[in-house]
Amino acid sequence: xxxxxxxxxxxxxxxxxxxxxxxxxxxxxSMLRLALGYELQAQALGGLSRVSQQRLAQLGSAKTxxxxxxxxxxxxxEWNGTAHIVTIGEDGVIRWNDREWRSLSEVAxxxxxxxxxxxxxxxxxxxLAA
Numbered sequence: 001x002x003x004x005x006x007x008x009x010x011x012x013x014x015x016x017x018x019x020x021x022x023x024x025x026x027x028x029x030s031m032l033r034l035a036l037g038y039e040l041q042a043q044a045l046g047g048l049s050r051v052s053q054q055r056l057a058q059l060g061s062a063k064t065x066x067x068x069x070x071x072x073x074x075x076x077x078e079w080n081g082t083a084h085i086v087t088i089g090e091d092g093v094i095r096w097n098d099r100e101w102r103s104l105s106e107v108a109x110x111x112x113x114x115x116x117x118x119x120x121x122x123x124x125x126x127x128l129a130a
Contacts, residue, residue, distance in 0.1 A: 004033045012036065019043070066125040069094075069104065075122040079111050086122065 007015065012032045016024045019039050025032065042048070048056070058064060069075065073088040086096045086107055094101040101107050104118025112121070119125040 004036055007033070062128060064125055064127050066119045069119070069122075069124060075104075075124075077111075077122050084111055 004012070004015075009029045009032075012029055013024045015036055016032065016039075019036065025035060027035070055066070058066060069088045071088055071090045071092050075086040075088075077084050077086075084096065084107075086094060086104065088094055094104060094107065096107045096110075101110075104122055104124075105116060106118070108116035108118045108121035117125060
């Protein structure tokens, strides 16, 4: 599909239909070229990561914003009178109570005994003002 730059509008629409099941977007030919280029790239390389998709969906809904827990971060949360300290190692590994965890949500669940969003529990997820 290196020929995207030389395709006519009709050819671009046909290429979209061949690539996607969704209707052809009602955009200019130059925008359709960009969209097709992205779709071809996503098909070849696997598309956006789950984290990127979630971040874009969150930004699109404009209800909350989540700060990333960067390596070297130390999160402190008091729960039922006990301070819980979680560290994000330079290697990106989450550590709490001398154990390694896959996510902040797992740590929050262990602390509270209920299902929590880890970023919300540790104050990394904020509601945006209306």
